[in-house]
Amino acid sequence: MxxxxxxxxxxxxxxxxxxxxxxxxxxxxxxxxxxxxxxxxxxxxxxxxxxxxxxxxxxxxxxxxxxxxxxxxxxxxxxxxxxxxxxxxxxxxxFIPYIIAFSEGALILIELYLIYKVVKVLPEILKKLKNNDINTSYFLLNLRKNIEEYFPNRRIIHVLLSDLSMFYYSLFSWKRKVQISTGQTFTYHNKTSVLAVYIMIIHATVIESVGLHYLLHEWNAIIAFILLLFNIYAILFSLAEIQAIRLTPFLLTDKILYLQVGITSSMELPLNKIKEFKYYDGPEKLSSTEQKNIYDARVLDFIQEKPMFEINLKEKQKIHLIFGITREVDRIILNVDDSQTFYRSLLEKLEFNS
Missing domain, CATH: 1.20.58 (Methane Monooxygenase Hydroxylase; Chain G, domain 1)
Known part of the structure; x- marks a missing residue:
């Protein structure tokens, strides 16, 4: 074998x-x-x-x-x-715990240096962000577009971009509402339990942080502190997911379908790249081979529902994942809250672009 x-x-x-x-x-x-x-x-x-x-x-x-x-x-x-x-x-x-702490500190210093590089051009980036057609709701998408102008093909900068988006959505977006100047928006989370999933994750992380930090502090204060930082990061990440899901519905314009699922994945799909759009009629669970070529634009759920729609592409398109990772796919599966309106609207746009 x-x-x-x-x-x-x-x-x-x-x-x-x-x-x-x-x-x-x-x-x-x-x-x-x-x-x-x-x-x-x-x-x-x-x-x-x-x-x-x-x-x-x-x-x-x-x-x-x-x-x-x-x-x-x-x-x-x-x-x-x-x-x-x-x-x-x-x-x-x-001495080994100190070496580990030094290694973690080195990673932090590298990230601080990258932040410095971005901060140098931040005034220009912010100016362009304000002039973007897609307003502040799509912070991650706008930020990526503008950063790529200054740091093209810099994977490590895209790792930093993920962190910037996480801090923005988790700490500075709570008074924001969905702001779109053009196109139709379609929420994808209201009929799921995704927000409850992340609230449970935050709750479990807080409890684990308190108990584990106390136990580890008796053994090694440095290791306890490092783990505490990881847990704080996990909490901020979950808060960012909640806010990004709330503030970034799918966006359909005359030429492009924007799909952003939290801060973990996103795609900017030109409508003229769509080969076929239909109601999903495939299996409820996809094989590992199928998953490699599919963008699953659904959120976490306690019970994952079968996809509503399937989009087949003329050629492979890029999706952006967290930490600067990219992948190419030729199929998309997704759910939306208002399925009938989404179906009619996308078919109309595809007919217009054909």
Whole structure:
């Protein structure tokens, strides 16, 4: 049987990580392995702080997620080392938490430098944002367009763009209302439980933050502080999703269909690129192969409803995901609250553009 690496990379990853954890656990708990030399401890630390992060990067993070997650992976690796390696062995390497903290600090400094680069041209960007036809509701879309003029093809700048959008929607958009100067808007969340999902996530994160921070602070204050920052980030992200979903309905103009789902995905689709628009008649659950070529423009839900509509494209178009990740698709599936009006309106626009 030929192993399809792409489809099985998560299984391969879990197998490798489980093997590393198991072998290291047995190393310190089997009597036949005692006494252990100093090199055995060094080998374990290499497993947890180098092998696991590198494996995670190549099998999980690469091309899909931001490198910022590597800090969390490194932290998790040290946590595994702390619980598996006996304290009298690990005490010799008490400097490791400081190295991890330094690494996190370096990532923060890099991001601050990028912020400085953006701030230098921010007055011009803000001036252009004010003159945009699509008003402040579509902050992420407008910001991306303007930043690309100054920093074309700079992936790391797009990572920063995600953070700027997150801070805007989570902290500065609460008094905003949907503001559109042209086109028709269609909400996509009112008939779902997506807002309740994110409120539950925020609630669980707050409870976990308080309890875990207290426990970890007794063990290591630096690690507790780093985890607290990650939890604050998660809360801000969830708040941003709530606000972005509320403020960015799908927008249909004479030439373009704008699809933005929270801050996690968006697409600017020219209507002349649409090959077919119809009610969805496919399976309720899509295979992993189908998902690679489809933009699923639906929100999270406790019970995910079957898609209402399907859009087939003449050629692959780009969608923007979080942290500057892009992907090309040739199909779109989506739901809207006012399905009949959306169906009639889009058909009329397509006929006009044919």
């Amino acid at each position: 030929v192993l399809n690496f792409k489809n099985n990379r998560v299984s391969i990853y879990l197998f490798l990580i489980s093997l590393i954890i198991l072998t290291n656990y047995l190393l310190y708990n089997l009597e036949v392995m005692q006494p252990l030399s100093a090199t055995a401890v060094i080998g374990s630390l290499i497993d947890f702080l180098i092998v696991i992060p590198v494996t995670t990067y190549f099998l999980i993070i690469r091309k899909k997620y931001s490198l910022k997650y590597m800090g969390l992976v490194l932290l998790a690796g040290y946590g595994l080392a702390y619980f598996i390696i006996p304290n009298h062995h690990l005490a010799t390497y008490s």
